[in-house]
Amino acid sequence: MLDFTDRVAIVTGAARGIGKATALRLAEEGADVVVTDVAAERDDVADAVEERGQSALALEVDVSDEAEVEAAVEETIEEFGRIDALVNNAGIFPTADLAALSAEDWQRVIDVNLTGAFYCTQAVCPTMREQGYGRIVNVSSAAGGRVGWAGNLAHYAASKAGMVGFTRSAAIDLGPDGVTINAVVPGMIDTGAAERVSSDEEIEAAVSAIPVGRQGDPEELANVIAFLASEASSYVTGASLVVDGGITKV
Incomplete structure (x- = not known):
């Protein structure tokens, strides 16, 4: 089991x-969770976190707005006093012919x-560096390197490829301060x-x-994230872990 006792995590796009x-x-592993999203369902997720015995804070945050991101981080610190993990998951998925x-x-x-x-990572850096501890996980996509099932995603693919490059370079900047940053690269996850x-x-x-003959479940990707x-990944940073049922291997 992973142990997040007394740890505080921010998850973007968590609705x-x-x-x-x-x-x-x-939350199931003991973390208090800050649930951020522009969608109102963030409140339901925060309730579900609390049902699991953990504290939750639901915040409406547009991650493309630097001021909103900074305000959310400040409110998190005011509420919990620390930030141990950040999951950069927020994203949009429109399609358009090039x-x-x-x-x-x-x-x-x-x-x-x-x-x-970038905004979210930069905002949590001072706190994580002061703590000498932090875990940042960026959610990329197989579309950033290989689009096997849909076109019309040039903008989306570029953004997700950028997440991998950002992760690699940021790992060099943050590693000396006890902060790791990694990416997960999901394939077809059954989110609709x-x-x-x-x-x-x-x-x-x-x-x-x-x-493996099927789409992945969100929970399977959540396990990897x-x-x-967690502390268990202490010697992993700058990595891009592919979670796609093997599709990029064939």
């Missing part, structure tokens, strides 16, 4: 899907998916995202190519 599963997984992709739509995806992770951008036939074809957010 549903991977973020929700991660928030609940961390020829029709507007500069505004491109920038919005980069702002939320990549710049948001694939159904919004692909036909049933496209999804079936993609799933048939996955060695929890490990990287």
Whole structure:
């Protein structure tokens, strides 16, 4: 078991899907959790954290807004006195043919998916460095290196590839201060995202190519995130851990 007793974690984009599963997984292991999202369901997730015996703080945060991020971090410190883990999960998943992709739509995806992770990471750095301890986990995507089941994702793929590069470089900056930063690279996780951008036939074809023969569950990715957010991963930093049922290996 992982032990998050007396640890405090911030999870962005935690109202549903991977973020929700991660928030609940961390709570089950003893963490107090700050649940951030622009969606109102964040309050329900915070209630579920408390049902697991842990303290929760639900905050409406647009991670692309630096001021909102800084305010959330300040409120977390006021409430709990520390920040031990940050999971940069918030992201958007629009589709657009490259020829029709507007500069505004491109920038919005980069702002939320990549710049948001930068804002959040930068905001927690002073506290983690002062503590001499911190765990940061960035949620990337197999789309950042290989898009096997849907096109029209140039902006999304660029943002998720950027997360991996950001992780590698930031690990060098943060390592001497006891702070690790890693990325998880999920493939097809059953969050409903694939159904919004692909036909049933496209999804079936993609799933048939996955060695384990199915989409992953959000809880399966949350298990990996929890490990990287824990003390157990103390000698792992700058890594990108692929969690995709083997699809990128075939």
